[in-house]
Amino acid sequence: MNKQDKIYIAGHRGMVGSAIKRRLENDGHTNIIGRTSAELDLKDQAAVRDFFRTEKPDTVVLAAAKVGGIQANNTYRAQFIYENLMIQNNVIHQAYEHGVKRLLFLGSSCIYPKLAPQPLKEESLLTGLLEETNEPYAIAKIAGIKMVESYRRQYGCDYISAMPTNLYGPNDNYDLKNSHVMPALIRKFHTAKQEGAATVEVWGTGSPMREFLHVDDLADACVYLLRNYHEELFVNIGTGTDLTIKALAEMIQEIVGFRGELKWDSSKPDGTPRKLMDVSRLHNMGWKHTIGLREGITQVYEAFKKYEGAKV
Numbered sequence: 001m002n003k004q005d006k007i008y009i010a011g012h013r014g015m016v017g018s019a020i021k022r023r024l025e026n027d028g029h030t031n032i033i034g035r036t037s038a039e040l041d042l043k044d045q046a047a048v049r050d051f052f053r054t055e056k057p058d059t060v061v062l063a064a065a066k067v068g069g070i071q072a073n074n075t076y077r078a079q080f081i082y083e084n085l086m087i088q089n090n091v092i093h094q095a096y097e098h099g100v101k102r103l104l105f106l107g108s109s110c111i112y113p114k115l116a117p118q119p120l121k122e123e124s125l126l127t128g129l130l131e132e133t134n135e136p137y138a139i140a141k142i143a144g145i146k147m148v149e150s151y152r153r154q155y156g157c158d159y160i161s162a163m164p165t166n167l168y169g170p171n172d173n174y175d176l177k178n179s180h181v182m183p184a185l186i187r188k189f190h191t192a193k194q195e196g197a198a199t200v201e202v203w204g205t206g207s208p209m210r211e212f213l214h215v216d217d218l219a220d221a222c223v224y225l226l227r228n229y230h231e232e233l234f235v236n237i238g239t240g241t242d243l244t245i246k247a248l249a250e251m252i253q254e255i256v257g258f259r260g261e262l263k264w265d266s267s268k269p270d271g272t273p274r275k276l277m278d279v280s281r282l283h284n285m286g287w288k289h290t291i292g293l294r295e296g297i298t299q300v301y302e303a304f305k306k307y308e309g310a311k312v
Contacts, residue, residue, distance in 0.1 A: 001059055001102065001226060006031045008057035010042060010091055011064030015171040016106060016164075019219035020061055027223065033057065043086040052098040059226065060095045060103040062088060062144075066137075067108075070203075070271050072178040073134040084140035092147050096157055103159040104226055105148045107141040107234070109211075109275050110134045111163060119240070119278035122163075122233055131272045145234050152232055160229055162222060165238035165277045168300060169215030182212060182297070185249055186304055189256040199261045200253075203268035206246030211238050211276050214291040224287045238277035239289050245270075255297055 001007070007024060011017035012034030024032055033055060040051055042064055066076075066083040073080060088105065095103050112120045113128030125145070130138045144161065151157045172183045179187070185202070192200045221237045229235060243251075249262060282288075291299075 001029070003028045004031055005029070005058040006033060006055065007059045007061065008032075008055065009034050009061045009063060010087070011062075013171070014063060015167065015169060015173070015215050016218065017061070017063035018171050019169060019215040020063060020222050023216070023219035023223050042090055043083060045086075045090050048090040048094050049097070052094040052100075056098060057095075058101050060091065060100050061222065061226075062091050062103065062105045064091070065106075068173075068178045069180045069184065070133050070269055073137050074269070077136045080134075081136035081140050084137060085143060088140070088144040088147065092144070092151060092159070095159070096151050096155055101158060102226055103148070103157070104222060105144050105159065105161040106222070107145055107161060107163045108137070109163055109165050109236075109238070109277055110138045110272070111141050111145065112275070114272050118274050119276040120236065121278045122236055122281065125234075133269055133271055148234075149232055158230055160225060160231070161234035162225055163234055163236050163277070164218050165211040165213050165236070165275070167213055167215050167218055168296065170300070170303060171215075172300070174304070181210070181245060182248065182252070182300075185252045186256065186297075186301055189253050189258040190301075190304065190308065192260060193256055193258045197260055199263045200258065201263045201265055202245075202249050203265055204245060204270040205266050206244060206249065206264050208245050208270045208272065209242045209274040209276065210245060210248065211240075211242040212248070212293055212296075213238050213289060214296040217289040217291050221282065221287055221289075224285075228285065235282055236277040236279050237282060238279045239293075240277065240279045240283070242274070242276045243293075251294060252297060252301075255294070255301055 114131040116124040148159045148161045168182045173179045174183045174187045
């Protein structure tokens with residue numbers, strides 16, 4: 001990518017899109033464009049076509065998606081599959097139609113079979129059944145991977161896909177109804193500390209293992225791939241290490257300073273038992289994350305406190 005190339009980030013105000021935008025700007029890219037959902041409905045085929053016809057971007061980062069945690073995925077199943085399919089179909093096809101040179105499609109680690117061998121290798125895709133609670137979202141993301149792969153094979157498009165592990169960082173969603181596990185725990189422990197509560201309820205048994213990557217590390221990896229990767233197979237992006245949800249909850253409890261007790265609600269779903277990414281391909285290319293988990297959560301919590309204080 002040249003510094004003058006026009007780069008369209010779909011989802012530029014979300015956690016992932018905004019991190020990639022910051023990373024590119026820090027690297028001297030000045031011709032970055034984005035549209036809010038109010039300005040451009042990516043589910044609208046004609047609107048997306050008109051946008052590409054007018055703007056003619058050189059590079060596209062497809063970070064726009066309907067996302068959420070276990071509850072949101074399981075509750076809004078139809079919306080998750082419909083909206084994600086529409087967004088990626090429109091953006092990828094119009095990128096091809098209007099001569100976009102490079103495109104990066106971002107998926108999720110939930111694309112892998114529920115009981116796939118750990119750590120999850122890229123080659124394990126479509127080798128078993130998916131986790132039931134997020135199956136519609138996962139199927140949409142798998143379709144995106146196969147769409148990028150198919151446009152590469154049929155049309156020769158230099159388009160690539162990357163699958164991040166669980167993410168956290170600036171611009172995360174802290175709504176308890178729709179958030180992922182880490183922001184939900186940060187909010188719960190912070191609120192309990194403020195209110196002097198004796199206990200905090202945590203979903204599930206605490207036994208599932210999860211891997212977490214700071215979104216600034218993800219953004220760095222995405223820019224690295226756009227500059228250096230030109231192969232068909234999608235690439236896992238993660239840290240290569242994980243911990244139990246119980247250990248995560250205890251780490252966040254300590255960072256927040258909540259002195260009460262954790263109550264585990266085992267009637268709530270655990271989700272996939274483990275989702276550790278095999279990141280050896282990315283490591284072998286020369287990229288590795290730099291932000292440790294405790295360091296990253298501490299940074300995120302300090303920012304969260306300022307945000308909460310500003311609302312009062």
